[in-house]
Amino acid sequence: MALSPEALQEAVDLVREHGTIIAASRASGIKRSTLQDRVFKAKAAGLVSPVQPIPGFDISRYSSTVRNGQVVSESIQQKPAEAMGRFNVPDGHYVKGVSALVDAEGNVKQQWLKTGVDPNALDIVEAVRDVISDYAGASHLIPEPDVSHDNTFTVIPLPDWHIGLMAWARETGENYDLKIARETIMQAMVSVINQSPPSSHGIILGLGDMLHFDGYEPVTSRSGNFLDADGRYPKVLRTALDMVRSTVDLALQKFRTVEVRILPGNHDDQSAVALSLAFSLFYENNDRVTFDDSPSRFWWKRIGKVFLGATHGDKTKMRDLPLVMAADNPQDWADSSYRRIYCGHIHHESAIEEGGVLVTSLRSPVAKDAYHSFSKYRSGRSVYSDTYDVSGRMASSVKVNL
Known part of the structure; x- marks a missing residue:
């Protein structure tokens, strides 16, 4: 038998008076389930005013x-x-x-x-502070080379070094850790810089993922995927600082001036900022070194008729990058005749030409970890150096395979 509107309203009034259905049930002697049913029927019948909340x-x-x-x-x-x-x-x-x-x-x-x-809010800050405390103004002056090639400049890209990655030979075919990374990559960097032709200006261009992980937990910062890691975060960060510093010092022996830009990747969003901060402090007394500390995920640089760009490659498809280059830098686009964009991220060589812009992705110099070894991913390992003539052409390219 349907309850009367009065009975339903009485149930609502009881609950509102006593605060809860249980309290109203105890006070009235009506079973809790019965009272609850009446309250919901009252709401369905429109007896509970829409401007008054349910108890x-x-x-x-x-x-x-x-x-x-x-x-x-x-x-x-x-x-x-x-x-x-x-x-x-x-x-x-x-x-x-x-x-x-x-x-x-x-x-x-x-x-x-x-x-x-949150280790990404506190521990990383402390780790960075501890590591860079030894670096402020500590750069030693390297004699300036006798270079008269003012019409050329050289770009040394650093794609996907993934410092801190660990691999076990029985899984991946070769062992890899911090010590091996330092030895193999730095030997290759000595070779590629020595083989580069003389230039007045050098650009050290980190293409992202300099570190394999971005904090005390060895996981990717966005997706949370677990990574095979060697060493605690401060140790990995210090190794990365030492390796990039050694690369800059090698460049200072080859070029009169050196510019450094460290782009973030999907593995090291925050650590890339830490690296840039550390190096700006380390070389703050060295007039031959400058740092581009822009927070942008893109890098753009025009020298003469050569217009270059770079990004890690995880956010924008290679084919779309020329349009980004033109839209963000219309004047540099108009004033250039040679245009190229560097990418990393995919760890293998690939090149497309779109709208007169050469877009290239570069190999990583690191060994495969278990994830890539167990999957289909296979590629060579290389380091690079590209020399450009300011009149608008590539003058030389050097690649050293590991």
């Missing part, structure tokens, strides 16, 4: 429609009363879980947010 809930948003000066409709959004307050996560923490206490009707009575110290 146990508060209004989070109110809206109305007015026609000819009269309110013709009203609506509200409701949230559990306990959920209305705002919890501010402490600095340096992140929310890692949520717990809730609910009553028999499913109403949230209490709620807890579990937080943890």
Whole structure:
């Protein structure tokens, strides 16, 4: 038998008076399940005003429609009363879980947010501070080479060094760790820089993923994929600093001036910033070294008629990059006759020409880890050096295979 509107309204009034269905049930002697059923039937029948929340809930948003000066409709959004307050996560923490206490009707009575110290907010800062404390102004002066080739400049790209990657020979075919990385990559860098023709200016261009992981946990910062890692984060960061510093010092022996840009990749968003900060401090007293510390994920540089660009390659397809180059730099585009964009990320050589722009991805000099070894991914390992004539052409290209 259908209940009368009066009986349904009585149930709503009881719950509103006593605060909860359980309290109203105890006070009235009506079974909890019966009272709960009547409250929901009252809501379905429109007996609960839309501008009043269901018991146990508060209004989070109110809206109305007015026609000819009269309110013709009203609506509200409701949230559990306990959920209305705002919890501010402490600095340096992140929310890692949520717990809730609910009553028999499913109403949230209490709620807890579990937080943890975010290593990407605090530990990394401390690690960087500790590592770079030895670097401020510490650059020793290297004698300037006798170079008169003012019409050329050389780009030395550093694609995907993945410092901190570990590989086990029985899984991947060869062992790889921090020590091996330093020895093999730096030997190759000595060779490629020595073989480069003389130039007045050199550009050290990090193409992203200089480090294999971006904090104390060896995972990719965006997807959270676990990585095979060698060493604690401060040790890996220090090794990366030493290797790039050695590369800059080699360049200073070859070129009168050296420019450095470290682009971020999908493995080292924050560490790339740390590297740039450390090097700007290390070489702050060296007039022959300059740093481009732009936070952009793109690098653009025009010297004479040569217009170059670079990005890691994880955000934009190679075929789309020439349009980005032209849109972001219309004047440099107009003033250049040779245009090229460098990419990393995919670890193998690939080249396309789109709109008169040569877009190239470069090999990484590192060994395969287990993930790439177990999958289809295979490519050679190389380091590079490209020399350009400011009149608008490539003058020389050197590749050293590892």
